Amino acid sequence: MASKNRHLLANISVFGISQLKYQSPYMVAWWSAVFPGFGHYLLCQYLRGTLLTLAEVIINTLAHINEAMVYSFSGQFELAKSVIEPKWAFGYLAIYLIAVGDSFRSAIYQNKLHQLALLEYKGNHTVHISPIEIQYIEKKNPLIGALYSFFFPGLGQLYNQRFGLAFYAMFWWWIYLILSNFHESILFLWHGRLEDSISILHPHWLLFMPSVLFGSIYFTYRTTIEHNRLFQIEQQHYLMKRYQQARLRIFS
Template sequence: MSHQNHWNARYPKIELRSFDSNYLRKTHPLMALWWNMAMPGAGHLMIGKIDKGFFLFIWEFLFNTQANINTAIVYSCTGRFELAKATLDTRWFFLYIGVYVFTFWDAYRLATEMNNFARLSQKDHIPLAHFKLSVIDINYLLKVNKWIPVLWSAVVPGLGHIYLRHYMVGGILFSCFVMTTYQSRLLDGIYFTVLGDFGQATHLLDMEWLLYMPSLYCFSIYDSHYRAIELNKMYEAEQAHFLKNTYTSSQLHLF
Protein backbone atom coordinates (compact mmCIF):
# COMPACT_ATOMS: atom_id res chain seq x y z
CA MET A 1 0.00 0.00 0.00
CA SER A 2 3.07 2.25 -0.04
CA HIS A 3 2.24 3.49 -3.56
CA GLN A 4 -1.06 4.92 -2.37
CA ASN A 5 -1.64 8.36 -0.95
CA HIS A 6 -4.39 10.10 0.97
CA TRP A 7 -6.39 10.68 -2.24
CA ASN A 8 -7.06 6.92 -2.39
CA ALA A 9 -8.80 6.94 0.97
CA ARG A 10 -12.58 6.98 0.99
CA TYR A 11 -12.45 9.24 4.06
CA PRO A 12 -9.15 11.20 3.95
CA LYS A 13 -7.88 12.14 7.39
CA ILE A 14 -6.33 15.44 6.34
CA GLU A 15 -6.38 17.95 3.50
CA LEU A 16 -3.13 19.91 3.44
CA ARG A 17 -2.83 23.05 1.37
CA SER A 18 0.01 25.54 1.17
CA PHE A 19 -2.00 28.14 3.12
CA ASP A 20 -4.15 26.01 5.42
CA SER A 21 -5.28 22.51 6.40
CA ASN A 22 -8.41 20.71 7.49
CA TYR A 23 -8.80 17.26 8.97
CA LEU A 24 -11.22 14.74 10.38
CA ARG A 25 -11.10 14.38 14.14
CA LYS A 26 -13.39 13.32 16.93
CA THR A 27 -15.21 16.09 18.77
CA HIS A 28 -17.62 15.82 21.64
CA PRO A 29 -21.00 16.88 20.14
CA LEU A 30 -22.00 18.68 23.34
CA MET A 31 -18.83 20.78 23.14
CA ALA A 32 -19.70 21.88 19.60
CA LEU A 33 -23.24 22.65 20.79
CA TRP A 34 -21.94 24.66 23.75
CA TRP A 35 -19.61 26.83 21.69
CA ASN A 36 -22.39 27.63 19.24
CA MET A 37 -24.60 28.67 22.14
CA ALA A 38 -21.81 30.98 23.33
CA MET A 39 -20.95 32.28 19.85
CA PRO A 40 -22.89 30.97 16.82
CA GLY A 41 -20.42 29.67 14.26
CA ALA A 42 -17.70 28.78 16.76
CA GLY A 43 -18.82 25.15 17.02
CA HIS A 44 -18.77 24.85 13.23
CA LEU A 45 -15.24 26.26 13.06
CA MET A 46 -14.14 23.73 15.67
CA ILE A 47 -15.34 20.72 13.65
CA GLY A 48 -13.87 21.99 10.38
CA LYS A 49 -16.97 23.56 8.77
CA ILE A 50 -15.18 26.85 8.16
CA ASP A 51 -17.46 28.24 5.46
CA LYS A 52 -20.61 27.76 7.53
CA GLY A 53 -18.86 29.02 10.67
CA PHE A 54 -17.75 32.21 8.88
CA PHE A 55 -21.28 32.81 7.59
CA LEU A 56 -22.74 32.35 11.08
CA PHE A 57 -20.20 34.77 12.56
CA ILE A 58 -21.37 37.44 10.10
CA TRP A 59 -24.99 36.61 10.85
CA GLU A 60 -24.38 36.81 14.62
CA PHE A 61 -22.74 40.23 14.49
CA LEU A 62 -25.42 41.60 12.15
CA PHE A 63 -28.61 40.30 13.75
CA ASN A 64 -27.48 40.39 17.40
CA THR A 65 -26.33 43.98 17.09
CA GLN A 66 -29.45 45.12 15.23
CA ALA A 67 -31.69 43.49 17.85
CA ASN A 68 -29.65 45.01 20.74
CA ILE A 69 -29.64 41.60 22.41
CA ASN A 70 -26.38 42.05 24.32
CA THR A 71 -27.47 45.40 25.71
CA ALA A 72 -30.77 43.87 26.81
CA ILE A 73 -28.81 41.06 28.51
CA VAL A 74 -26.76 43.60 30.46
CA TYR A 75 -29.89 45.43 31.61
CA SER A 76 -31.56 42.13 32.58
CA CYS A 77 -28.53 41.01 34.59
CA THR A 78 -28.55 44.31 36.48
CA GLY A 79 -32.27 44.08 37.26
CA ARG A 80 -33.44 46.80 34.85
CA PHE A 81 -36.02 44.66 33.09
CA GLU A 82 -38.19 47.48 31.77
CA LEU A 83 -35.17 49.09 30.16
CA ALA A 84 -34.18 45.71 28.70
CA LYS A 85 -37.62 45.32 27.11
CA ALA A 86 -37.49 48.84 25.74
CA THR A 87 -34.03 48.29 24.27
CA LEU A 88 -34.75 44.98 22.53
CA ASP A 89 -35.80 45.32 18.89
CA THR A 90 -38.33 42.51 18.52
CA ARG A 91 -38.38 42.70 14.71
CA TRP A 92 -34.74 41.59 14.57
CA PHE A 93 -34.97 39.42 17.67
CA PHE A 94 -37.59 37.03 16.30
CA LEU A 95 -35.59 36.67 13.10
CA TYR A 96 -32.54 35.96 15.24
CA ILE A 97 -33.91 33.38 17.66
CA GLY A 98 -34.92 30.72 15.11
CA VAL A 99 -31.52 30.68 13.42
CA TYR A 100 -29.79 30.77 16.82
CA VAL A 101 -31.52 27.55 17.91
CA PHE A 102 -30.68 25.98 14.53
CA THR A 103 -26.98 26.77 14.94
CA PHE A 104 -26.35 24.67 18.04
CA TRP A 105 -28.64 21.86 16.83
CA ASP A 106 -26.71 21.82 13.55
CA ALA A 107 -23.34 21.84 15.32
CA TYR A 108 -24.38 18.83 17.42
CA ARG A 109 -25.62 16.98 14.32
CA LEU A 110 -22.49 17.70 12.28
CA ALA A 111 -20.15 16.79 15.14
CA THR A 112 -21.86 13.41 15.40
CA GLU A 113 -21.49 12.85 11.64
CA MET A 114 -17.84 13.95 11.62
CA ASN A 115 -17.10 11.56 14.48
CA ASN A 116 -18.50 8.69 12.42
CA PHE A 117 -16.36 9.68 9.43
CA ALA A 118 -13.31 10.02 11.69
CA ARG A 119 -13.81 6.45 12.94
CA LEU A 120 -14.13 5.19 9.37
CA SER A 121 -11.00 7.08 8.31
CA GLN A 122 -8.98 5.20 10.93
CA LYS A 123 -9.63 1.97 9.01
CA ASP A 124 -7.94 3.34 5.87
CA HIS A 125 -4.23 2.68 6.30
CA ILE A 126 -3.25 5.33 3.79
CA PRO A 127 -0.21 7.64 4.07
CA LEU A 128 -1.20 11.10 5.30
CA ALA A 129 -0.35 14.26 3.41
CA HIS A 130 2.49 15.75 5.46
CA PHE A 131 4.24 18.39 3.32
CA LYS A 132 2.91 20.96 0.85
CA LEU A 133 5.18 23.30 -1.08
CA SER A 134 3.94 26.08 -3.36
CA VAL A 135 5.22 29.36 -4.73
CA ILE A 136 3.45 31.32 -1.98
CA ASP A 137 3.91 29.23 1.17
CA ILE A 138 5.00 25.98 2.78
CA ASN A 139 2.76 23.87 5.00
CA TYR A 140 3.65 20.70 6.85
CA LEU A 141 2.87 18.45 9.77
CA LEU A 142 5.12 19.06 12.74
CA LYS A 143 4.84 18.27 16.43
CA VAL A 144 4.33 21.46 18.42
CA ASN A 145 4.20 22.51 22.04
CA LYS A 146 0.45 22.58 22.69
CA TRP A 147 0.75 25.52 25.11
CA ILE A 148 2.40 27.95 22.67
CA PRO A 149 -0.80 28.53 20.63
CA VAL A 150 -2.68 28.94 23.91
CA LEU A 151 -0.25 31.67 24.93
CA TRP A 152 -0.56 33.56 21.65
CA SER A 153 -4.36 33.19 21.63
CA ALA A 154 -4.40 34.70 25.12
CA VAL A 155 -2.41 37.67 23.81
CA VAL A 156 -4.55 38.22 20.70
CA PRO A 157 -7.27 35.77 19.59
CA GLY A 158 -6.37 34.26 16.22
CA LEU A 159 -2.60 34.37 16.63
CA GLY A 160 -2.51 30.84 18.07
CA HIS A 161 -4.29 29.51 14.98
CA ILE A 162 -1.94 31.43 12.69
CA TYR A 163 1.00 29.86 14.55
CA LEU A 164 -0.51 26.44 13.80
CA ARG A 165 -0.87 27.51 10.12
CA HIS A 166 -4.67 27.55 10.29
CA TYR A 167 -4.80 30.86 8.50
CA MET A 168 -8.51 30.96 7.64
CA VAL A 169 -9.77 30.28 11.17
CA GLY A 170 -7.05 32.49 12.60
CA GLY A 171 -7.95 35.29 10.20
CA ILE A 172 -11.64 35.06 11.10
CA LEU A 173 -10.97 35.18 14.85
CA PHE A 174 -8.35 37.93 14.54
CA SER A 175 -10.65 40.10 12.39
CA CYS A 176 -13.57 39.62 14.77
CA PHE A 177 -11.36 40.47 17.74
CA VAL A 178 -10.08 43.67 16.13
CA MET A 179 -13.60 44.74 15.11
CA THR A 180 -15.04 43.95 18.55
CA THR A 181 -12.19 45.72 20.35
CA TYR A 182 -12.64 48.84 18.22
CA GLN A 183 -16.44 48.98 18.37
CA SER A 184 -16.60 48.29 22.11
CA ARG A 185 -13.85 50.87 22.86
CA LEU A 186 -12.28 48.28 25.11
CA LEU A 187 -8.79 49.77 24.96
CA ASP A 188 -10.16 53.20 25.91
CA GLY A 189 -11.94 51.60 28.84
CA ILE A 190 -8.73 49.87 29.97
CA TYR A 191 -6.81 53.13 29.63
CA PHE A 192 -9.16 55.12 31.88
CA THR A 193 -9.42 52.20 34.31
CA VAL A 194 -5.64 52.23 34.74
CA LEU A 195 -5.85 55.98 35.39
CA GLY A 196 -8.51 55.31 38.03
CA ASP A 197 -11.26 57.15 36.15
CA PHE A 198 -13.84 54.34 36.42
CA GLY A 199 -16.78 56.58 35.58
CA GLN A 200 -15.28 57.63 32.26
CA ALA A 201 -14.29 54.03 31.50
CA THR A 202 -17.85 52.80 32.12
CA HIS A 203 -19.29 55.65 30.08
CA LEU A 204 -17.11 54.89 27.04
CA LEU A 205 -17.60 51.13 26.90
CA ASP A 206 -20.18 49.85 24.42
CA MET A 207 -21.62 46.77 26.12
CA GLU A 208 -23.42 45.68 22.95
CA TRP A 209 -20.03 44.89 21.43
CA LEU A 210 -18.10 44.13 24.60
CA LEU A 211 -20.23 41.06 25.38
CA TYR A 212 -18.85 39.34 22.26
CA MET A 213 -15.36 39.42 23.76
CA PRO A 214 -15.57 36.61 26.37
CA SER A 215 -16.86 34.10 23.81
CA LEU A 216 -14.30 35.07 21.17
CA TYR A 217 -11.45 35.11 23.65
CA CYS A 218 -12.23 31.82 25.40
CA PHE A 219 -13.04 29.98 22.17
CA SER A 220 -9.80 31.09 20.56
CA ILE A 221 -7.80 29.75 23.50
CA TYR A 222 -9.71 26.47 23.70
CA ASP A 223 -9.72 25.78 19.96
CA SER A 224 -6.03 26.52 19.45
CA HIS A 225 -5.16 24.10 22.26
CA TYR A 226 -7.49 21.47 20.82
CA ARG A 227 -6.06 21.87 17.31
CA ALA A 228 -2.48 21.62 18.57
CA ILE A 229 -3.28 18.28 20.24
CA GLU A 230 -5.00 16.95 17.10
CA LEU A 231 -2.16 18.10 14.83
CA ASN A 232 0.33 16.31 17.06
CA LYS A 233 -1.75 13.15 16.71
CA MET A 234 -1.73 13.54 12.92
CA TYR A 235 2.03 14.00 12.94
CA GLU A 236 2.54 10.89 15.07
CA ALA A 237 0.20 8.85 12.85
CA GLU A 238 2.05 9.96 9.70
CA GLN A 239 5.43 9.15 11.24
CA ALA A 240 4.23 5.74 12.44
CA HIS A 241 2.91 4.88 8.98
CA PHE A 242 6.15 6.01 7.32
CA LEU A 243 8.36 4.01 9.69
CA LYS A 244 6.17 0.92 9.43
CA ASN A 245 6.28 0.91 5.63
CA THR A 246 9.95 1.89 5.39
CA TYR A 247 11.34 -0.56 7.93
CA THR A 248 9.26 -3.70 7.43
CA SER A 249 10.01 -7.04 9.03
CA SER A 250 11.22 -8.47 5.72
CA GLN A 251 13.81 -5.72 5.41
CA LEU A 252 14.96 -5.76 9.03
CA HIS A 253 17.53 -8.47 9.86
CA LEU A 254 18.73 -8.51 13.44
CA PHE A 255 20.88 -11.65 13.10
Protein backbone atom coordinates (compact mmCIF):
# COMPACT_ATOMS: atom_id res chain seq x y z
CA MET A 1 0.00 0.00 0.00
CA ALA A 2 1.09 3.58 -0.65
CA SER A 3 0.86 4.35 3.10
CA LYS A 4 3.83 2.03 3.79
CA ASN A 5 6.16 4.07 1.59
CA ARG A 6 8.69 6.07 3.58
CA HIS A 7 9.08 8.39 0.59
CA LEU A 8 5.78 8.82 -1.23
CA LEU A 9 6.15 9.19 -5.00
CA ALA A 10 2.79 10.87 -5.63
CA ASN A 11 -0.38 11.96 -3.92
CA ILE A 12 -3.85 12.37 -5.42
CA SER A 13 -6.12 14.87 -3.71
CA VAL A 14 -9.22 16.82 -4.57
CA PHE A 15 -7.01 19.46 -6.23
CA GLY A 16 -5.13 17.07 -8.51
CA ILE A 17 -1.90 15.06 -8.58
CA SER A 18 1.26 16.16 -6.80
CA GLN A 19 4.35 14.07 -7.43
CA LEU A 20 8.09 13.89 -6.99
CA LYS A 21 9.82 13.92 -10.36
CA TYR A 22 13.33 14.28 -11.71
CA GLN A 23 13.94 17.71 -13.24
CA SER A 24 16.90 19.80 -14.29
CA PRO A 25 17.57 22.31 -11.48
CA TYR A 26 18.81 24.76 -14.11
CA MET A 27 15.51 24.58 -16.01
CA VAL A 28 13.55 25.08 -12.79
CA ALA A 29 15.73 28.08 -11.88
CA TRP A 30 15.31 29.48 -15.41
CA TRP A 31 11.52 29.51 -15.09
CA SER A 32 11.82 31.15 -11.68
CA ALA A 33 13.92 33.84 -13.32
CA VAL A 34 11.36 34.25 -16.11
CA PHE A 35 8.50 34.66 -13.63
CA PRO A 36 9.06 34.11 -9.88
CA GLY A 37 6.83 31.26 -8.75
CA PHE A 38 6.88 29.29 -12.01
CA GLY A 39 9.84 27.19 -10.89
CA HIS A 40 7.99 26.24 -7.71
CA TYR A 41 4.94 25.27 -9.77
CA LEU A 42 7.15 22.82 -11.66
CA LEU A 43 8.12 21.35 -8.29
CA CYS A 44 4.43 20.98 -7.31
CA GLN A 45 4.92 23.58 -4.57
CA TYR A 46 1.69 25.31 -5.47
CA LEU A 47 1.11 27.46 -2.40
CA ARG A 48 4.50 29.14 -2.39
CA GLY A 49 4.38 29.37 -6.20
CA THR A 50 1.07 31.22 -6.03
CA LEU A 51 2.31 33.59 -3.33
CA LEU A 52 5.45 34.33 -5.35
CA THR A 53 3.48 35.05 -8.53
CA LEU A 54 1.26 37.44 -6.57
CA ALA A 55 4.36 39.11 -5.13
CA GLU A 56 5.85 39.41 -8.63
CA VAL A 57 2.80 41.20 -10.03
CA ILE A 58 2.17 43.46 -7.03
CA ILE A 59 5.75 44.53 -6.28
CA ASN A 60 6.67 44.81 -9.97
CA THR A 61 3.72 47.15 -10.42
CA LEU A 62 4.61 49.27 -7.39
CA ALA A 63 8.30 49.45 -8.39
CA HIS A 64 7.52 50.11 -12.11
CA ILE A 65 10.02 47.42 -13.15
CA ASN A 66 8.36 46.65 -16.49
CA GLU A 67 8.14 50.32 -17.49
CA ALA A 68 11.84 50.74 -16.70
CA MET A 69 12.62 47.69 -18.83
CA VAL A 70 10.69 49.14 -21.78
CA TYR A 71 12.59 52.43 -21.55
CA SER A 72 15.90 50.56 -21.23
CA PHE A 73 15.17 48.45 -24.32
CA SER A 74 14.50 51.63 -26.30
CA GLY A 75 17.69 53.30 -25.08
CA GLN A 76 15.95 55.87 -22.85
CA PHE A 77 18.06 55.19 -19.77
CA GLU A 78 17.32 58.47 -18.00
CA LEU A 79 13.59 57.78 -18.19
CA ALA A 80 14.23 54.24 -16.95
CA LYS A 81 16.04 55.58 -13.89
CA SER A 82 13.42 58.21 -13.19
CA VAL A 83 10.46 55.83 -13.32
CA ILE A 84 11.90 53.25 -10.90
CA GLU A 85 10.58 53.41 -7.32
CA PRO A 86 13.63 52.50 -5.15
CA LYS A 87 11.74 51.61 -1.96
CA TRP A 88 9.98 48.79 -3.83
CA ALA A 89 12.73 47.92 -6.31
CA PHE A 90 15.24 46.74 -3.68
CA GLY A 91 12.64 44.47 -2.09
CA TYR A 92 11.70 43.15 -5.51
CA LEU A 93 15.33 42.29 -6.26
CA ALA A 94 15.71 40.39 -2.98
CA ILE A 95 12.55 38.34 -3.50
CA TYR A 96 13.47 37.66 -7.14
CA LEU A 97 16.95 36.31 -6.34
CA ILE A 98 15.78 34.24 -3.38
CA ALA A 99 12.95 32.71 -5.47
CA VAL A 100 15.45 31.62 -8.12
CA GLY A 101 17.89 30.22 -5.57
CA ASP A 102 15.21 28.45 -3.55
CA SER A 103 13.73 26.72 -6.61
CA PHE A 104 17.22 25.56 -7.67
CA ARG A 105 17.97 24.15 -4.21
CA SER A 106 14.54 22.50 -3.93
CA ALA A 107 14.89 20.88 -7.36
CA ILE A 108 18.20 19.25 -6.36
CA TYR A 109 16.72 17.84 -3.16
CA GLN A 110 13.51 16.68 -4.84
CA ASN A 111 15.59 14.75 -7.38
CA LYS A 112 17.13 12.83 -4.47
CA LEU A 113 13.71 12.20 -2.93
CA HIS A 114 12.45 11.02 -6.32
CA GLN A 115 15.19 8.39 -6.54
CA LEU A 116 14.44 7.16 -3.02
CA ALA A 117 10.72 7.03 -3.74
CA LEU A 118 11.33 4.90 -6.83
CA LEU A 119 13.57 2.48 -4.90
CA GLU A 120 10.99 2.11 -2.12
CA TYR A 121 7.92 2.14 -4.36
CA LYS A 122 5.14 -0.14 -3.10
CA GLY A 123 2.23 1.19 -5.12
CA ASN A 124 0.13 4.32 -5.23
CA HIS A 125 -3.53 5.16 -5.06
CA THR A 126 -4.82 5.73 -8.58
CA VAL A 127 -8.25 7.26 -7.84
CA HIS A 128 -9.44 9.86 -5.34
CA ILE A 129 -13.20 10.22 -4.96
CA SER A 130 -14.65 13.04 -2.87
CA PRO A 131 -18.11 14.65 -2.71
CA ILE A 132 -16.97 17.53 -4.93
CA GLU A 133 -14.40 16.04 -7.31
CA ILE A 134 -13.05 12.81 -8.79
CA GLN A 135 -9.32 12.68 -9.55
CA TYR A 136 -7.42 9.82 -11.16
CA ILE A 137 -4.19 8.91 -12.94
CA GLU A 138 -4.74 8.83 -16.70
CA LYS A 139 -2.56 8.77 -19.81
CA LYS A 140 -2.92 11.90 -21.94
CA ASN A 141 -1.31 13.58 -24.92
CA PRO A 142 1.25 16.25 -23.89
CA LEU A 143 0.85 18.11 -27.20
CA ILE A 144 -2.91 18.43 -26.68
CA GLY A 145 -2.34 19.91 -23.23
CA ALA A 146 0.24 22.34 -24.60
CA LEU A 147 -2.17 23.37 -27.35
CA TYR A 148 -4.89 24.11 -24.81
CA SER A 149 -2.47 26.38 -22.91
CA PHE A 150 -1.45 28.10 -26.15
CA PHE A 151 -5.03 29.12 -26.90
CA PHE A 152 -5.71 30.26 -23.33
CA PRO A 153 -3.33 29.82 -20.35
CA GLY A 154 -5.04 27.76 -17.67
CA LEU A 155 -6.88 25.41 -20.01
CA GLY A 156 -3.86 23.10 -20.11
CA GLN A 157 -3.90 22.85 -16.31
CA LEU A 158 -7.60 22.04 -16.52
CA TYR A 159 -6.71 19.30 -19.03
CA ASN A 160 -4.40 17.86 -16.37
CA GLN A 161 -7.16 18.13 -13.73
CA ARG A 162 -5.32 20.73 -11.68
CA PHE A 163 -8.44 22.90 -11.59
CA GLY A 164 -7.42 25.29 -8.78
CA LEU A 165 -4.31 26.40 -10.65
CA ALA A 166 -6.28 26.37 -13.93
CA PHE A 167 -8.83 28.95 -12.82
CA TYR A 168 -6.14 31.02 -11.08
CA ALA A 169 -4.19 31.19 -14.36
CA MET A 170 -7.32 31.91 -16.40
CA PHE A 171 -8.30 34.72 -14.03
CA TRP A 172 -4.90 36.44 -14.34
CA TRP A 173 -4.77 35.97 -18.10
CA TRP A 174 -8.04 37.88 -18.36
CA ILE A 175 -6.56 40.61 -16.15
CA TYR A 176 -3.52 40.90 -18.44
CA LEU A 177 -5.70 40.96 -21.56
CA ILE A 178 -7.95 43.69 -20.17
CA LEU A 179 -5.31 45.96 -18.61
CA SER A 180 -2.90 45.67 -21.57
CA ASN A 181 -5.68 46.47 -24.09
CA PHE A 182 -4.41 43.53 -26.11
CA HIS A 183 -7.72 42.66 -27.77
CA GLU A 184 -8.37 46.27 -28.80
CA SER A 185 -4.85 46.46 -30.21
CA ILE A 186 -5.44 43.33 -32.30
CA LEU A 187 -8.67 44.82 -33.67
CA PHE A 188 -6.90 48.04 -34.70
CA LEU A 189 -4.13 46.00 -36.32
CA TRP A 190 -6.74 43.90 -38.15
CA HIS A 191 -8.16 47.10 -39.67
CA GLY A 192 -4.72 48.35 -40.72
CA ARG A 193 -4.43 51.03 -38.02
CA LEU A 194 -0.89 50.17 -36.94
CA GLU A 195 -0.14 53.39 -35.02
CA ASP A 196 -3.39 53.14 -33.04
CA SER A 197 -2.66 49.48 -32.39
CA ILE A 198 0.72 50.31 -30.85
CA SER A 199 -0.36 53.42 -28.95
CA ILE A 200 -3.25 51.74 -27.16
CA LEU A 201 -1.08 48.99 -25.66
CA HIS A 202 -0.12 49.25 -21.99
CA PRO A 203 3.51 48.00 -21.84
CA HIS A 204 3.54 47.21 -18.12
CA TRP A 205 0.82 44.56 -18.37
CA LEU A 206 1.83 43.43 -21.85
CA LEU A 207 5.30 42.40 -20.63
CA PHE A 208 3.81 39.84 -18.25
CA MET A 209 2.02 38.01 -21.05
CA PRO A 210 4.85 36.23 -22.96
CA SER A 211 6.22 34.74 -19.74
CA VAL A 212 2.80 33.58 -18.62
CA LEU A 213 1.87 32.15 -22.03
CA PHE A 214 5.03 30.14 -22.63
CA GLY A 215 5.34 29.20 -18.97
CA SER A 216 1.84 27.77 -19.04
CA ILE A 217 2.59 25.82 -22.24
CA TYR A 218 5.81 24.35 -20.83
CA PHE A 219 4.26 23.53 -17.45
CA THR A 220 1.32 21.73 -19.05
CA TYR A 221 3.57 19.78 -21.42
CA ARG A 222 5.93 18.65 -18.65
CA THR A 223 3.12 17.85 -16.23
CA THR A 224 1.33 15.65 -18.78
CA ILE A 225 4.54 13.73 -19.46
CA GLU A 226 5.11 13.17 -15.74
CA HIS A 227 1.50 12.03 -15.22
CA ASN A 228 1.98 9.52 -18.05
CA ARG A 229 5.21 8.30 -16.44
CA LEU A 230 3.43 7.90 -13.11
CA PHE A 231 0.69 5.91 -14.87
CA GLN A 232 3.32 3.59 -16.37
CA ILE A 233 5.13 3.12 -13.05
CA GLU A 234 1.91 2.25 -11.25
CA GLN A 235 0.73 -0.09 -14.01
CA GLN A 236 4.10 -1.87 -14.15
CA HIS A 237 4.14 -2.30 -10.37
CA TYR A 238 0.60 -3.66 -10.31
CA LEU A 239 1.19 -6.16 -13.12
CA MET A 240 4.43 -7.40 -11.58
CA LYS A 241 2.75 -7.85 -8.21
CA ARG A 242 -0.39 -9.43 -9.69
CA TYR A 243 1.29 -11.87 -12.08
CA GLN A 244 4.71 -12.53 -10.56
CA GLN A 245 3.72 -16.11 -9.64
CA ALA A 246 1.92 -16.79 -12.94
CA ARG A 247 3.38 -19.22 -15.45
CA LEU A 248 2.75 -18.07 -18.99
CA ARG A 249 2.34 -20.90 -21.52
CA ILE A 250 2.23 -19.94 -25.17
CA PHE A 251 2.13 -23.55 -26.45
CA SER A 252 0.36 -26.39 -24.62
